[in-house]
Amino acid sequence: MKKNDMTSAPRDSQWREELRKSKTAKERASIPRVKMPELDPAYRVTCNEEVNQGISAEQAVLEASRCMDCPDPQCVTGCPVGINIPGFIKNIERGDFHSAAVVLKETSALPAVCGRVCPQEKQCESRCVYHKMKKQPVAIGYLERFAADRERSSGEKVTPSVAPANGKKVAVVGSGPAGLSFAGDMIKRGYEVTVYEALHEIGGVLKYGIPEFRLPNSVVDDEIETLSGLGVKFEKDCVIGKTLSYDDIIAMGYDGLFVASGAGLPRFMNIPGENLIGVMSSNEYLTRVNLMGAGRSGGETPVLTGRRVAVIGGGNTAMDSVRTARRMGAEVAMIVYRRGEAEMPARAEEVKHAKEEGVVFMNLCNPVEYRGDEKGRVNMMLVQRMELGEPDESGRRSPVPIPGAVDEIPVDLVIVSVGVSPNPLIPNSVGGLEVSKRGTIVVDDVTMRSSLAPLYAGGDIVRGGATVILAMGDGRRAAAAMDEALCG
Amino acid sequence: MNKILEKEHFSEKVVKLVVDAPMIAKSRKAGHFVIVRCGEHGERIPLTIADADPVAGTITLVVQAVGDSTTKICALEPGDYLTDVVGPLGKATHIDNYGTVVCCGGGVGVAPLLPIVKAMKAAGNKVVTVLAARTKELVILEEQVAPHSDEVIIMTDDGSYGTKGLVTDGVEAVINREKVDLVVTIGPAVMMKFVSLMTKKYDVPTMCSLNTIMVDGTGMCGACRVTVGGKTRFVCIDGPEFDAHQVDFDEMMMRLRSYN
Ligand SMILES: Cc1cc2nc3c(=O)[nH]c(=O)nc-3n(C[C@H](O)[C@H](O)[C@H](O)COP(=O)(O)OP(=O)(O)OC[C@H]3O[C@@H](n4cnc5c(N)ncnc54)[C@H](O)[C@@H]3O)c2cc1C
Ligand code: FES
Numbered sequence: 001m002k003k004n005d006m007t008s009a010p011r012d013s014q015w016r017e018e019l020r021k022s023k024t025a026k027e028r029a030s031i032p033r034v035k036m037p038e039l040d041p042a043y044r045v046t047c048n049e050e051v052n053q054g055i056s057a058e059q060a061v062l063e064a065s066r067c068m069d070c071p072d073p074q075c076v077t078g079c080p081v082g083i084n085i086p087g088f089i090k091n092i093e094r095g096d097f098h099s100a101a102v103v104l105k106e107t108s109a110l111p112a113v114c115g116r117v118c119p120q121e122k123q124c125e126s127r128c129v130y131h132k133m134k135k136q137p138v139a140i141g142y143l144e145r146f147a148a149d150r151e152r153s154s155g156e157k158v159t160p161s162v163a164p165a166n167g168k169k170v171a172v173v174g175s176g177p178a179g180l181s182f183a184g185d186m187i188k189r190g191y192e193v194t195v196y197e198a199l200h201e202i203g204g205v206l207k208y209g210i211p212e213f214r215l216p217n218s219v220v221d222d223e224i225e226t227l228s229g230l231g232v233k234f235e236k237d238c239v240i241g242k243t244l245s246y247d248d249i250i251a252m253g254y255d256g257l258f259v260a261s262g263a264g265l266p267r268f269m270n271i272p273g274e275n276l277i278g279v280m281s282s283n284e285y286l287t288r289v290n291l292m293g294a295g296r297s298g299g300e301t302p303v304l305t306g307r308r309v310a311v312i313g314g315g316n317t318a319m320d321s322v323r324t325a326r327r328m329g330a331e332v333a334m335i336v337y338r339r340g341e342a343e344m345p346a347r348a349e350e351v352k353h354a355k356e357e358g359v360v361f362m363n364l365c366n367p368v369e370y371r372g373d374e375k376g377r378v379n380m381m382l383v384q385r386m387e388l389g390e391p392d393e394s395g396r397r398s399p400v401p402i403p404g405a406v407d408e409i410p411v412d413l414v415i416v417s418v419g420v421s422p423n424p425l426i427p428n429s430v431g432g433l434e435v436s437k438r439g440t441i442v443v444d445d446v447t448m449r450s451s452l453a454p455l456y457a458g459g460d461i462v463r464g465g466a467t468v469i470l471a472m473g474d475g476r477r478a479a480a481a482m483d484e485a486l487c488g
Numbered sequence: 489m490n491k492i493l494e495k496e497h498f499s500e501k502v503v504k505l506v507v508d509a510p511m512i513a514k515s516r517k518a519g520h521f522v523i524v525r526c527g528e529h530g531e532r533i534p535l536t537i538a539d540a541d542p543v544a545g546t547i548t549l550v551v552q553a554v555g556d557s558t559t560k561i562c563a564l565e566p567g568d569y570l571t572d573v574v575g576p577l578g579k580a581t582h583i584d585n586y587g588t589v590v591c592c593g594g595g596v597g598v599a600p601l602l603p604i605v606k607a608m609k610a611a612g613n614k615v616v617t618v619l620a621a622r623t624k625e626l627v628i629l630e631e632q633v634a635p636h637s638d639e640v641i642i643m644t645d646d647g648s649y650g651t652k653g654l655v656t657d658g659v660e661a662v663i664n665r666e667k668v669d670l671v672v673t674i675g676p677a678v679m680m681k682f683v684s685l686m687t688k689k690y691d692v693p694t695m696c697s698l699n700t701i702m703v704d705g706t707g708m709c710g711a712c713r714v715t716v717g718g719k720t721r722f723v724c725i726d727g728p729e730f731d732a733h734q735v736d737f738d739e740m741m742m743r744l745r746s747y748n
Contacts, residue, residue, distance in 0.1 A: 198704070199574075199706075200525060200571070200572040200574070208708075236572070237572045237573065237574035239574060239577070242515065242576055242577060243511050243512060243515060243574070243576070244515070245515070265707050266710045268710065268713075268720060270720065274720070275713060275714075275739055277743060277745070277746045280709075280710065283708050284709035287704065292531065292532070293529055298529045299529050300527070300530055300556060301532070301703075302531075304746065376739075376742035423706070423708070425707065
C-alpha cells in the first residue's frame, strides 16, 4: 500500500519485521478477541455514564498481537479514510502507545471519536483476515479508542507542528466533525481560521445528537480545546446565510470558505396524527436532552417523557433516542422498524446495547397513524405489519405491507427517526451555488470544491446523512485542496 | 454574550430591551426574529426583533413574562448580559405596495408589528394600524406606530381606551368602510385565528406571523411545525409569516400547550 509507505510506521521497518517474527500466526489466532468492559445494563439505564469503559493496556497489547500484520492489509481498504491500521496496532503491540496515536493522527483528526462511533463491523473490521478463518476480527475500533484515550490521559499529547502564518484567512461554517477537521488542518498549515457555528455550543452532531453514554462531551471538548490552543477562533451563535451572508464573508477578506453545515433537517412520514403533542423528531428529543440538558438538574428546557415510548427507525439516531428514553424513565421503550434486524443501518453494538437495556424491537412494523386524547397528546399508534419482499435499489429487501395486519399499540411518546435532509440555509442563501435535487451542495469528488471557486463543502451537507469518519475525511481533503489552490 | 443597554417597562409584565448585537442589527429585516438564552442552563427562546439601529449596533426586543425563562429575561437590567443572541432568523416579511394595508396586533404582538408597519408605510401603502389590548395600561407602542400609520385604531376589551371591542371588530369596521388589500395580524394564536376567520369572509388576503415553540430556530428539530394548506411547515425557516387563511390555528394552539 502506497499510503503505508508514507507513514511513520511502514511495514518494512525493522521493528515491525521483528514483531511479526515474535509470534506465529497460529499463536496469534489462538488468542480470543478482547471483550469490551461495559457498565451493567441495570445500572447504566439510570445514568448517562459511558457504557463502554475502554480496554486496559494489557488487554490492548494482547489484542494488538492478534493482528497478523498482513502483507496486503484489507482493513485499510475498508477504512473510508485509509488509516494505516496495522501501523498503529503494531505500535500498541510493542507497547509504544504514543507512536500508535501519532500514526492515527496522520490520517484521522478525531480518533477518540471515531474509535467510539464508527461502524467498524461494516468498515475496517469487516475486511479482517480473521473472517476467512471463521474467527472474530481484530477489535480495531477498541484499539483505536485505546490509543487515542491513552494519548489524551497521558499528558503527552501529539502536538502537531504549526507552520508560520501565511497571511491568508479562511472561514468554516459549522463545527461538526467535517468543520473541526478542516479547521485543524488549515491552522497547521499557517492559515488564520475562524469557525462559525449557529448553535451556542461547538461540536455539531457530536454534541447535540450523540448522547454522552456513547460519546462523552469531554472527549469532544478535548478536541475543541486542542484546536483553540492552536489558534482556531470559534464564533458561536452566528448563522451563515443569516447573521453573515456569503458576500459578507468574502468582503471580510476570507480567501476561502468551507461549508460543513450538516444534514440538520429532520424528515417526518406525513401520516395522520404526526403533529400531535408527544410526537417529535429525534433531533428535537436529543437536542433537548443532550444540548439543552432537559431532565438534568439545573436544566431549564423541558422535554416530554413517557411510560411507553416508540422510536420509529432503525439507524444510530433511533438507537440513541430509544436508549435515551430508557434513561429518561420509559418503562417500555420500543424500536419500530419497517425492515428486519439484518437490514438495520445502526451500528451492531448499539443494537446489542439497546437489547441489553430492555429495548423492545418491533421489526417489520410501520406506523400508519397516531391518535391522541382530548388534549391532543398522543396515546395510540397504529402499526402496519410488514413482510420482506424483493430487494430494492439499495440492495436491501424491501418491506411490503401484510394486508389487514394493523395493530393498535398504546404509546405516550413517539420519536420519529426516519432520516434527515441537508440543512437548506446555505444552499438557499448563496446565489450561484450548484445544489443537487436532494438539496446537497455539489462538489468535485477529490477537491470538495463547489461551483463557486472560494467555496468548498464536505460532510453531511454534501453526502446527506453519512458518518463521522466520512465527514472528517472530507474536511481533510478540502483543506489539502484549498491549500493547494491558495498557496500551491 | 450580549449586553442590555436600555430597559423600559411597557406594563407590569412587558418590558422593552435594547440589546447590543451589531451583526444582527445590520442584517435584520422586518419580520425576522432572534433566539436568546439567559444563563448557562437557559432555554432557547424565540423573540421577534421589534426594531434595530444598525449604526448604534443595537436591536430592540419586547418581552412578556409568561414563563420562568421570560420572567428571568424581564428581570435583566441595563449592564446585564444575555448569554446568547442568535439571528436574524426566519424569512423577512414580503414588503410591497399593496394599496391599503391593515396591520393589527394584540398584546406583545404589537412589537413584531412595528417594523412591518414602518416597512409597509415606506413602501407607499396606506397603513391603518389596529392595536388591541385588554385594558388601557396594556396598550403598547402606540407612539411608535403612529408616525408610520395613516390612522391608528385602539381597541380595548373593557373600553377604558379607544373603542370598546375586540381587534376583529376594529379590523372589520375598516373593511366595511373601504377597500383593504392586505391584513397583517400578529398576536396570540387565538386572536390571529379569529382575525383570519373574519377576513376570509370578506376574502381579504391575510398574513400572520406565528409564534410557535422553538428550540434551535434553524430547521433542525421540527418543534416549530405547523400545518399550512394541509402541509407540515417549519415556522423557523419556512415562516414565521404565512397566509393566515391556510394555517391550522387549532392545531397550533394545541401544540403551544405541549408543556402546560
Ligand atoms: C443521533 C445521531 C447519531 C449518530 N451516530 C453516528 C455514529 O454512531 N457513527 C457515525 O459515524 N455517524 C453517526 N451519525 C452521523 C454523524 O454524526 C454525521 O454524519 C456527522 O456528524 C456529520 O458531520 P458534519 O460535520 O457534516 O455535520 P454536523 O455534525 O451536522 O455539524 C454541522 C454543524 O453546522 C452547524 N450549522 C448548520 N448550518 C449552519 C449555518 N448556516 N451557519 C453556521 N453553522 C451552521 C450546525 O448547527 C452543526 O453544529 C449520527 C448522527 C446522529 C444525528
Ligand atoms: S425551531 Fe427547530 S426546526 Fe424550527
